[in-house]
Amino acid sequence: MAQITPARALLLLVGGLICLTTASGALIGALFGGAAVALAAAVCSGTAGALAALFFRRRALRHFATAQREAGTRGYAEGIAHGVLLHVAAYEAAVFPRSGPAGVSPEERAARRTLAYRMAALDEVPRLVREAAADTLAMLDAADRTGTEEALAQLAAAVRQEYARP
Template sequence: MSPLTPARALLLVTSGIACLATAASALVGLVVGGPPAALVLGISAGAGSAVGAFLVRRRALASHARARTAVMAHGYAEGVAQYVLLIISNYAAAVFPRSGPHGVTPEERAARRTDAYRIAAEEEVPHRVREAAADVLAALDEGDRSGSAAAQTALVIAVREHARQPVPLRPGP
């Protein structure tokens, strides 16, 4: 048995509805007008419901594809936002190392700074997350420990708010 994909589930549901419509109209025709009416009503209802099911199925699959694309884009942006948070936290750990002022080499600090700026400037990063990341990077470059902590808190909030946003399944006007 093949896996139950959305397309297969929709095919099974629409086929079942078409079969039920055919059987119900054939029974109504049998009760009302006998076997000839059952045959005519069954064939006409079956053909009509099959055509309707085909048309509905095409529209539903197109809608599903659009929704899937929107969800994938939102999930990708959420992952990039999480990555920005991680890379900036790594840079903050290089600016203010816990092991003392000589815990991180200048080359490592420069490499982490370059990575943080490069990732924060990516086009896929949500706008609000990008702004919060810029604030953190500015505070880290100035060496402001309390300012960078407050900016990192704002960055965490921006990343979480982006994750909580509903996915826009239909394009806006």
């Protein structure tokens, strides 16, 4: 079976509507004037439906393409925001390891810090997420556990708010 793309969905919908319009024209023509009027009404209504479909097809496909681009852009921004949260949380795990101070090497901690800062500095990161990430990273650099937990909760809320936006 062929993949359902916006163009194919539009073609199937319009084809069904043209068939429905043609049948309706034939029924109305048959009710008011017999077979000849039914045939003429069916041809006229089917032709009118096909011409209307051709006229509006380009506009509908342009609308579909715009909506698809916007969805892709928004999805990319959401993914970037989640990536920032992930890397900041990984750096937080290196600053406050659960297995004790010997659980993370200084090189690993520095690598996670670098990744978190690079991810938060990307141009595509939404402004609210960038600000929350900067606050969290400042708290992590100061090794303030309670401040970090609050800042990380703020960052998670900013990321959630980013993908909950209409």
